[in-house]
Amino acid sequence: MLTSTLLLAALSWAATRAQPDIETELGALLSDKAMVIAPSSPHFGESTERYLRSNSLEYAVVVVVDTEDDVSQAVQGGLATMHGGMNIWLWNLSRIEIALDGQHAYVGAALCQCVGVAGSSIGGGVGVFMGSYCLGPDQIVSARVVLANGTAVTASPEPHADLLWALKGAGHNFGIVTELQLRVFDNTGKTDWSSALLVFTQDKLEALFRQLNAQLPRQPSHLSFDVLIVRDPSADAENSIILVRLFSNVFSVTTLEDLKGPRISFGI
Numbered sequence: 001m002l003t004s005t006l007l008l009a010a011l012s013w014a015a016t017r018a019q020p021d022i023e024t025e026l027g028a029l030l031s032d033k034a035m036v037i038a039p040s041s042p043h044f045g046e047s048t049e050r051y052l053r054s055n056s057l058e059y060a061v062v063v064v065v066d067t068e069d070d071v072s073q074a075v076q077g078g079l080a081t082m083h084g085g086m087n088i089w090l091w092n093l094s095r096i097e098i099a100l101d102g103q104h105a106y107v108g109a110a111l112c113q114c115v116g117v118a119g120s121s122i123g124g125g126v127g128v129f130m131g132s133y134c135l136g137p138d139q140i141v142s143a144r145v146v147l148a149n150g151t152a153v154t155a156s157p158e159p160h161a162d163l164l165w166a167l168k169g170a171g172h173n174f175g176i177v178t179e180l181q182l183r184v185f186d187n188t189g190k191t192d193w194s195s196a197l198l199v200f201t202q203d204k205l206e207a208l209f210r211q212l213n214a215q216l217p218r219q220p221s222h223l224s225f226d227v228l229i230v231r232d233p234s235a236d237a238e239n240s241i242i243l244v245r246l247f248s249n250v251f252s253v254t255t256l257e258d259l260k261g262p263r264i265s266f267g268i
């Protein structure tokens with residue numbers, strides 16, 4: 001009983017002590033253009049806004065970093081001691097530099113208005129070129145990563161090969177990526193883009209996937225597709241519906257008939 005009372009007292013002391021100090025203590029350790037935004041700031045709301053409001057999170061503080069060292073300081077000076085979450089805003093790390101060999105680019109963690117290039121590359125990277133070039137994580141050559149103890153390392157085939165392997169697909173769990181070295185490819189100059197959206201009712205699910213799987217061995221690499229299973233009561237009040245989104249940058253798809261040609265068939 002006494003032990004748990006002491007523990008509670010220690011925890012509540014830590015809570016009251018850590019929170020008010022973070023703005024000044026951490027702020028003093030950051031570079032000139034970095035910022036700590038507290039909940040009392042008029043900018044707090046906009047700095048915690050998410051693309052999907054349903055995914056909103058509660059943050060105790062926002063740290064707008066400007067350098068990799070700011071990320072280290074935020075991890076060491078704040079994240080480890082505070083209660084509630086810290087939003088580390090990486091937008092100022094946006095940058096892109098094409099390597100002289102033209103085969104790689106060094107890309108800052110943010111660099112995109114919507115999702116971050118690091119966020120999507122280490123946890124998704126599904127895109128319309130995946131038939132030709134594979135997924136986003138497959139393009140990662142190396143990564144700068146700030147680890148949980150604040151140390152910044154380069155994960156590459158040598159050193160930290162295990163970290164590089166882990167980042168490719170489960171990267172959100174191993175540290176904060178500040179920069180990626182990515183393979184890049186020449187734009188072939190093709191402008192003949194096509195996309196099509198096919199909608200199926202739920203009872204077609206198994207037949208659709210049988211067909212998609214059978215299609216794979218002869219699917220042209222320029223054609224990519226993804227499948228979404230969504231709820232849309234205006235289309236089906238009872239069940240989910242299935243959306244198949246097709247993209248190609250080689251041939252034009254203007255009608256469903258085009259998809260039933262010798263190259264690809266969705267005759268369900």
Ligand SMILES: Cc1cc2nc3c(=O)[nH]c(=O)nc-3n(C[C@H](O)[C@H](O)[C@H](O)COP(=O)(O)OP(=O)(O)OC[C@H]3O[C@@H](n4cnc5c(N)ncnc54)[C@H](O)[C@@H]3O)c2cc1C
Nearest residue numbers: 051109115116118119120123124125126127172175176177
């Ligand atoms: C509008 C929209 C379109 C999308 N389109 C596609 C698509 O075409 N293809 C596809 O594959 N995915 C797509 N996604 C999914 C997207 O790739 C993932 O949700 C991705 O994790 C979002 O990255 P983010 O930078 O917004 O990260 P957040 O949503 O802010 O964070 C997601 C997770 O990643 C972690 N994280 C973010 N940045 C870093 C970093 N630098 N280092 C380490 N961890 C980090 C966060 O801590 C959190 O755990 C889309 C998402 C949205 C909202």
